Amino acid sequence: MASTSLPLSAAAAPPLALLPVPPWRKALRRVIGHRGMTIGSLLLALAVLAALLAPWIAPHDPYAQDVMQRLIPPVWHDKGSWEHILGTDKLGRDYLSRLLFGARVSLLIGFTTALVAGCIGTTLGVLAGYFGGRVDAVVSYVITCRLAMPVVLVALAMASLVGGSLNVVIVLLSLLLWDRFAIVTRSATQQLRDAEFIAAAKALGASTPYILVRELLPNLMGALTVVATLEMAHAILLESTLSFLGLGVQPPTPSWGLMVAEGKAYMFFQPWVIMIPGVALAVLVLAINLVGDGIRDITAPDGRN
Amino acid sequence: MLTYILRRLGVALCVMLTVAVVSFMLLHLSGDLATAIAGPESSAADVEKIRVQYGLDRPIATQFFEWLAAAAQLDFGRSFYFQNTVMELVGERLPITLKLGAVSLLLAVVVAIPLGVLAALYRDTWIDRLSLLIATIGQAMPNFWFALALIVVFAVGLKWLPVAGNASWLHFVLPAIALGYYAMPSLMRLTRAGMLDVMGSDYIRTARAKGLSPARVVFKHALRNAIIPVVALAAVELGFMLGGSVVIESVYSLQGLGQLAWDSIARNDYPVVQAVVLIIAMFYIALTFVADVLNAALDPRMRTR
Numbered sequence: 001m002a003s004t005s006l007p008l009s010a011a012a013a014p015p016l017a018l019l020p021v022p023p024w025r026k027a028l029r030r031v032i033g034h035r036g037m038t039i040g041s042l043l044l045a046l047a048v049l050a051a052l053l054a055p056w057i058a059p060h061d062p063y064a065q066d067v068m069q070r071l072i073p074p075v076w077h078d079k080g081s082w083e084h085i086l087g088t089d090k091l092g093r094d095y096l097s098r099l100l101f102g103a104r105v106s107l108l109i110g111f112t113t114a115l116v117a118g119c120i121g122t123t124l125g126v127l128a129g130y131f132g133g134r135v136d137a138v139v140s141y142v143i144t145c146r147l148a149m150p151v152v153l154v155a156l157a158m159a160s161l162v163g164g165s166l167n168v169v170i171v172l173l174s175l176l177l178w179d180r181f182a183i184v185t186r187s188a189t190q191q192l193r194d195a196e197f198i199a200a201a202k203a204l205g206a207s208t209p210y211i212l213v214r215e216l217l218p219n220l221m222g223a224l225t226v227v228a229t230l231e232m233a234h235a236i237l238l239e240s241t242l243s244f245l246g247l248g249v250q251p252p253t254p255s256w257g258l259m260v261a262e263g264k265a266y267m268f269f270q271p272w273v274i275m276i277p278g279v280a281l282a283v284l285v286l287a288i289n290l291v292g293d294g295i296r297d298i299t300a301p302d303g304r305n
Numbered sequence: 306m307l308t309y310i311l312r313r314l315g316v317a318l319c320v321m322l323t324v325a326v327v328s329f330m331l332l333h334l335s336g337d338l339a340t341a342i343a344g345p346e347s348s349a350a351d352v353e354k355i356r357v358q359y360g361l362d363r364p365i366a367t368q369f370f371e372w373l374a375a376a377a378q379l380d381f382g383r384s385f386y387f388q389n390t391v392m393e394l395v396g397e398r399l400p401i402t403l404k405l406g407a408v409s410l411l412l413a414v415v416v417a418i419p420l421g422v423l424a425a426l427y428r429d430t431w432i433d434r435l436s437l438l439i440a441t442i443g444q445a446m447p448n449f450w451f452a453l454a455l456i457v458v459f460a461v462g463l464k465w466l467p468v469a470g471n472a473s474w475l476h477f478v479l480p481a482i483a484l485g486y487y488a489m490p491s492l493m494r495l496t497r498a499g500m501l502d503v504m505g506s507d508y509i510r511t512a513r514a515k516g517l518s519p520a521r522v523v524f525k526h527a528l529r530n531a532i533i534p535v536v537a538l539a540a541v542e543l544g545f546m547l548g549g550s551v552v553i554e555s556v557y558s559l560q561g562l563g564q565l566a567w568d569s570i571a572r573n574d575y576p577v578v579q580a581v582v583l584i585i586a587m588f589y590i591a592l593t594f595v596a597d598v599l600n601a602a603l604d605p606r607m608r609t610r
Contacts, residue, residue: 144316153585244447268457281450
């Protein structure tokens with residue numbers, strides 16, 4: 001993967017003082033100096049806040065239907081009103097409220113999938129990278145097989161058999177999206193396996209589980225965080241795809257993919273019904289990707305100064 | 306080289322077999338197929354009748370080996386829903402999906418390579434930033450939503466292209482853009498990274514010092530080397546696109562393999578679903594095999610492994 005070097009203006013920061021700077025401030029300065037990272041974290045923080053505070057800040061009940069108020073346009077439109085800032089959907093439900101509650105679904109699925117898939121993938125990757133030989137051969141084979149299975153099709157077929165729901169989506173995506181974690185941790189572990197601090201731990205008589213968990217894992221955290229952001233974005237996009245096709249989160253739960261599906265019939269004359277949830281999805285995924293790219297740039301050794 | 310190819314071929318065959326086992330097991334163990342086919346309102350007697358009729362009452366191992374023996378000869382049985390054999394249905398739909406995949410890949414490559422080269426040559430200028438922005442947006446947009454947005458703008462708003470269907474090649478333009486934009490970012494990033502890498506190398510400096518024209522250096526010397534991994538990735542991306550085309554095909558009602566799988570999932574027509582999953586996996590495996598061999602053939606360091 002290419003390093004997406006968004007302008008690293010941290011490098012051009014003036015030498016304010018030659019005084020020793022505490023490490024956390026250096027870290028903070030690196031974060032703030034990275035434009036993509038700043039924008040991404042702000043947007044992501046906004047989305048997380050919206051999701052957490054949805055019950056308190058949502059202007060209406062996201063499930064409350066009102067046949068008299070169907071498909072009201074958003075406020076910037078001629079016929080819009082401040083009563084429904086982003087308008088209403090085909091059942092007269094307030095779009096802004098549904099959008100806020102939908103952020104919960106997206107973020108919940110993104111976090112949980114990245115966490116569970118991360119555990120599966122990291123375990124496999126670390127074992128393969130550390131032990132090599134037959135273990136590595138088996139794990140690499142499993143990864144190759146997993147990559148050969150078409151994710152969307154398998155997820156759709158399984159969701160249709162089991163019955164689509166929020167939990168089913170989380171389980172399916174967790175079982176399908178561990179591959180990149182395994183690939184990255186495997187090669188990172190291979191590079192660290194023969195490092196001096198591992199040899200030192202061995203010489204001190206540390207057990208293999210101790211070495212793997214306490215010595216190796218902390219050194220993989222940078223790479224793992226980057227993969228986690230990528231997979232979180234991936235999971236959010238896949239959830240919206242499954243929900244859009246009707247086999248993910250089921251109505252009336254507000255999910256952004258489902259909102260696009262429900263708005264599809266009206267998109268020609270009321271294009272905002274698909275524009276609003278679609279833009280929300282794109283912005284959320286963009287924010288997560290920017291944070292991921294930012295973490296990669298900042299934790300890269302040459303980005304430290 | 307020959308041993309390398311033979312070994313890769315052996316692995317590819319094993320992966321194919323494993324994918325066949327896993328997809329068979331997933332579909333047969335995640336729910337009772339007979340109940341799913343009979344529908345929710347059928348009596349227990351009806352379910353039993355269907356179970357016997359479709360041979361679902363036999364031990365699962367027997368079912369699997371019979372299916373596998375037939376599948377090895379490309380006979381996937383009969384559709385539960387149509388009177389045709391699965392192969393007839395697939396044969397009818399496959400060309401459309403292949404056409405879509407090929408056009409999408411072509412579009413992605415035609416945009417990604419020049420953009421990647423330009424971004425690398427004009428690193429850290431607005432050209433570089435613009436192409437990274439285009440790539441980042443492409444990675445963030447849900448592709449079903451981008452597909453819908455293309456319909457709203459180009460088919461309904463500007464009336465340049467047809468909305469849906471597959472009557473003429475014009476019907477493939479929008480779906481190919483939607484699918485191609487999905488594959489473009491990674492190809493573009495890899496081209497950019499490869500070019501940056503190569504342009505800093507000694508032999509490029511030598512070529513420049515010899516007084517070769519910049520165009521000759523870039524196209525004849527640098528691009529040739531930078532493009533090897535891009536070509537390999539393009540093959541893999543094509544495999545992913547065939548699997549991901551189910552979403553795009555359903556948005557544009559393209560009667561391809563993805564649409565067939567999607568309809569078959571909705572109709573509980575499992576022989577078809579299974580065959581499509583396996584065929585798409587087969588394409589992916591074949592394409593990654595080609596990519597590996599291509600990489601090895603062009604890069605002498607790979608051969609000794």
